[in-house]
Amino acid sequence: MSALDRIAERQLVVVTGKGGVGKTTLTAMLGSLLAARGRRVLLLEVDPRESLHQTLGTEPSGGEIVQAGPRLGLQNLQPAAVIEALVREKVPLAYLVRKITESAAFHQFVEGAPGLKETALLGYAYRALQSGHRPRFDLVIVDAPATGHSAALLAAPGLLAQAAQGGQLGDMAADLATFLADASRCGVVLATLAEEMPVQETLELITRLQVKLGLRPDLVVANGLYPVPRPGAAKANDPPRELLQARRRLNEAELARLATVWDGPLVELPLLPLGRGPALVEALAILLEEADR
Ligand SMILES: Nc1ncnc2c1ncn2[C@@H]1O[C@H](COP(=O)(O)OP(=O)(O)OP(=O)(O)O)[C@@H](O)[C@H]1O
Numbered sequence: 001m002s003a004l005d006r007i008a009e010r011q012l013v014v015v016t017g018k019g020g021v022g023k024t025t026l027t028a029m030l031g032s033l034l035a036a037r038g039r040r041v042l043l044l045e046v047d048p049r050e051s052l053h054q055t056l057g058t059e060p061s062g063g064e065i066v067q068a069g070p071r072l073g074l075q076n077l078q079p080a081a082v083i084e085a086l087v088r089e090k091v092p093l094a095y096l097v098r099k100i101t102e103s104a105a106f107h108q109f110v111e112g113a114p115g116l117k118e119t120a121l122l123g124y125a126y127r128a129l130q131s132g133h134r135p136r137f138d139l140v141i142v143d144a145p146a147t148g149h150s151a152a153l154l155a156a157p158g159l160l161a162q163a164a165q166g167g168q169l170g171d172m173a174a175d176l177a178t179f180l181a182d183a184s185r186c187g188v189v190l191a192t193l194a195e196e197m198p199v200q201e202t203l204e205l206i207t208r209l210q211v212k213l214g215l216r217p218d219l220v221v222a223n224g225l226y227p228v229p230r231p232g233a234a235k236a237n238d239p240p241r242e243l244l245q246a247r248r249r250l251n252e253a254e255l256a257r258l259a260t261v262w263d264g265p266l267v268e269l270p271l272l273p274l275g276r277g278p279a280l281v282e283a284l285a286i287l288l289e290e291a292d293r
């Protein structure tokens with residue numbers, strides 16, 4: 001089974017990797033590819049600096065679901081806003097809701113309770129998959145915050161469930177932890193550059209996911225590879241050939257280092273001379289699908 005076939009069967013996929021390696025671009029690519037396969041896909045962006053919409057050429061989400069194509073929605077979601085919405089759902093009086101959500105104690109609770117924001121975010125994703133939800137999605141892809149936090153993100157509901165020991169919050173967190181532990185429904189995709197620091201973080205994260213959560217990524221994408229310099233006359237504004245060669249050699253050395261630990265599905269994607277936007281996403285998505293066969 002190809003990695004994309006496996007990802008297409010998931011309900012929740014977390015895309016993670018070090019800062020700037022192409023997580024948001026990869027989230028958009030996966031969304032386009034899987035919506036094209038007939039899945040109803042919601043892309044969730046947590047980063048308050050909205051950029052997901054740019055990759056797909058829509059207006060910014062500003063917290064709402066924006067249609068980015070047939071069966072493809074995207075949404076920028078701030079965990080604190082999710083928790084406020086939950087309070088609004090449970091507390092019937094508007095003035096009381098305001099009193100709660102504007103209080104210092106509430107903000108201390110939201111910021112201070114370990115795993116609460118992460119659980120709220122994943123809980124939101126989980127609800128979007130339920131049959132009663134309108135619109136309902138088959139698959140939610142989370143464009144996760146940088147690497148350091150993604151193992152913690154996935155471990156959060158389990159830890160919160162332990163800490164809360166029952167109650168409405170504890171039960172919700174426990175349900176969510178069970179869902180996340182189901183390897184047939186939830187998966188992780190890692191993005192990296194074939195450079196020293198990102199590969200180092202990727203290797204550490206693969207180990208951490210395995211040890212902490214018993215989880216093996218569905219796919220690792222080595223993004224932004226330098227092209228193999230071709231013989232022939234260089235054009236006037238091409239980068240110097242030696243520089244390209246050196247970059248490419250570095251990429252290959254790092255890919256070899258990655259291969260010493262990761263023997264699962266790996267796709268290499270080139271650095272393309274395109275800016276952030278739908279043309280880049282489409283070109284990379286075609287290459288991803290070809291390489292995944
Ligand atoms: N293969 C590629 N070829 C050319 N440009 C790329 C490629 N992949 C990503 N980019 C560009 O690199 C920049 C960073 O990509 P992206 O925003 O997807 O990374 P990110 O991991 O989400 O970053 P952050 O950690 O800041 O959220 C963007 O401008 C994007 O358009």
Ligand SMILES: [Mg+2]
Nearest residue numbers: 023024047051
């Ligand atoms: Mg991003």
